[in-house]
Amino acid sequence: xxxxxxxxxxxxxxxxxxxxxxxxxxxxxxxxxxxxxxxxxxxxxxxxxxxxxxxxxxxxxxxxxxxxxxxxxxxxxxxxxxxxxxxxxxxxxxxxxxxxxxxxxxxxxxxxxxxxxxxxxxxxxxxxxxxxxxxxxxxxxxxxxxxxxxxxxxxxxxxxxxxxxxxxxxxxxxxxxxxxxxxxxxxxxxxxxxxxxxxxxxxxxxxxxxxx
Amino acid sequence: xxxxxxxxxxxxxxxxxxxxxxxxxxxxxxxxxxxxxxxxxxxxxxxxxxxxxxxxxxxxxxxxxxxxxxxxxxxxxxxxxxxxxxxxxxxxxxxxxxxxxxxxxxxxxxxxxxxxxxxxxxxxxxxxxxxxxxxxxxxxxxxxxxxxxxxxxxxxxxxxxxxxxxxxxxxxxxxxxxxxxxxxxxxx
Numbered sequence: 001x002x003x004x005x006x007x008x009x010x011x012x013x014x015x016x017x018x019x020x021x022x023x024x025x026x027x028x029x030x031x032x033x034x035x036x037x038x039x040x041x042x043x044x045x046x047x048x049x050x051x052x053x054x055x056x057x058x059x060x061x062x063x064x065x066x067x068x069x070x071x072x073x074x075x076x077x078x079x080x081x082x083x084x085x086x087x088x089x090x091x092x093x094x095x096x097x098x099x100x101x102x103x104x105x106x107x108x109x110x111x112x113x114x115x116x117x118x119x120x121x122x123x124x125x126x127x128x129x130x131x132x133x134x135x136x137x138x139x140x141x142x143x144x145x146x147x148x149x150x151x152x153x154x155x156x157x158x159x160x161x162x163x164x165x166x167x168x169x170x171x172x173x174x175x176x177x178x179x180x181x182x183x184x185x186x187x188x189x190x191x192x193x194x195x196x197x198x199x200x201x202x203x204x205x206x207x208x209x210x211x212x
Numbered sequence: 213x214x215x216x217x218x219x220x221x222x223x224x225x226x227x228x229x230x231x232x233x234x235x236x237x238x239x240x241x242x243x244x245x246x247x248x249x250x251x252x253x254x255x256x257x258x259x260x261x262x263x264x265x266x267x268x269x270x271x272x273x274x275x276x277x278x279x280x281x282x283x284x285x286x287x288x289x290x291x292x293x294x295x296x297x298x299x300x301x302x303x304x305x306x307x308x309x310x311x312x313x314x315x316x317x318x319x320x321x322x323x324x325x326x327x328x329x330x331x332x333x334x335x336x337x338x339x340x341x342x343x344x345x346x347x348x349x350x351x352x353x354x355x356x357x358x359x360x361x362x363x364x365x366x367x368x369x370x371x372x373x374x375x376x377x378x379x380x381x382x383x384x385x386x387x388x389x390x391x392x393x394x395x396x397x398x399x400x
Binding site for chain 2: 069145153
């Protein structure tokens with residue numbers, strides 16, 4: 001019932017970041033296994049982002065990209081999205097479909113389906129890791145996919161989060177940059193837990209203690 | 213580029229309502245996915261205003277955030293009226309309300325765009341404001357640029373911007389690629 005500014009101590013933010021770090025690490029491993037690429041991962045950035053600035057959480061608003069969205073359900077509901085540059089998505093599609101690099105020029109139904117399945121697998125890895133760490137049960141809804149400008153993808157995501165009540169005045173967002181080792185392909189893993197899930201996580205890790 | 217002074221760019225973020233009085237300014241809404249950008253112009257005053265609507269009508273009457281169509285549109289009209297604009301002179305252009313996420317099965321969360329379009333159109337009808345041109349719905353995101361002289365441009369990903377309307381001119385600009393949102397709402 002507290003829609004505005006989340007109040008978390010730096011210790012609590014560190015704990016949330018660590019949960020995301022472990023989850024994203026598993027997601028990156030799944031991505032590396034699926035593509036047989038070396039995947040580099042940065043430390044997750046935790047920010048409290050107001051709605052009016054949500055589209056700025058990833059740079060390059062007019063860069064064309066793909067976004068895969070999955071809702072997280074279970075003990076700690078939330079939202080996960082995976083963003084990939086258009087070029088990255090094409091190369092990923094080549095990889096998933098066993099084609100030589102540069103073969104895929106557009107994302108048709110088959111390519112989109114493969115990318116959504118990829119999203120499903122990496123987000124499931126993410127949730128399994130977090131579930132093992134916290135003892136919580138987490139699962140996803142089927143994925144949705146968008147190919148558009150980064151800003152349009154993020155604003156549509158923000159609208160869904162706002163409609164779900166997760167993004168009210170602002171929301172805690174966790175963004176992790178993923179890179180392919182050899183080239184400059186870059187992706188972003190975005191995790192937005194619902195505010196009530198933050199206390200669920202902290203309670204699972206430290207036992208019952210009020211946030212504040 | 214030409215030697216004209218650079219226009220001042222005013223970004224209208226999600227759930228923001230802004231106006232500008234200078235012909236050298238541009239109101240910009242970047243990446244309208246399911247959001248609807250509402251441009252209202254008073255050609256006599258060269259007064260431009262834009263609302264970046266995120267959600268359809270509020271469900272809680274205590275809400276006052278302009279993310280909702282039923283808050284943002286009245287707020288924009290009121291802001292313009294405070295600056296001397298008259299409702300009888302206001303001309304409107306709309307863009308956005310797309311549904312860019314495609315999913316397996318029906319995920320009701322994905323149909324925010326069509327619902328935003330309907331809510332904005334209802335609000336405009338309430339105020340009796342004519343929609344001169346609109347580029348709505350579909351499966352595409354748009355960037356909306358509203359110049360202080362009343363010109364409204366829409367840019368699709370990877371394309372040049374295209375004129376949607378000239379709200380300052382007395383002639384109606386041809387409604388470019390305007391789609392019927394009611395047919396889109398069914399497709400959702």
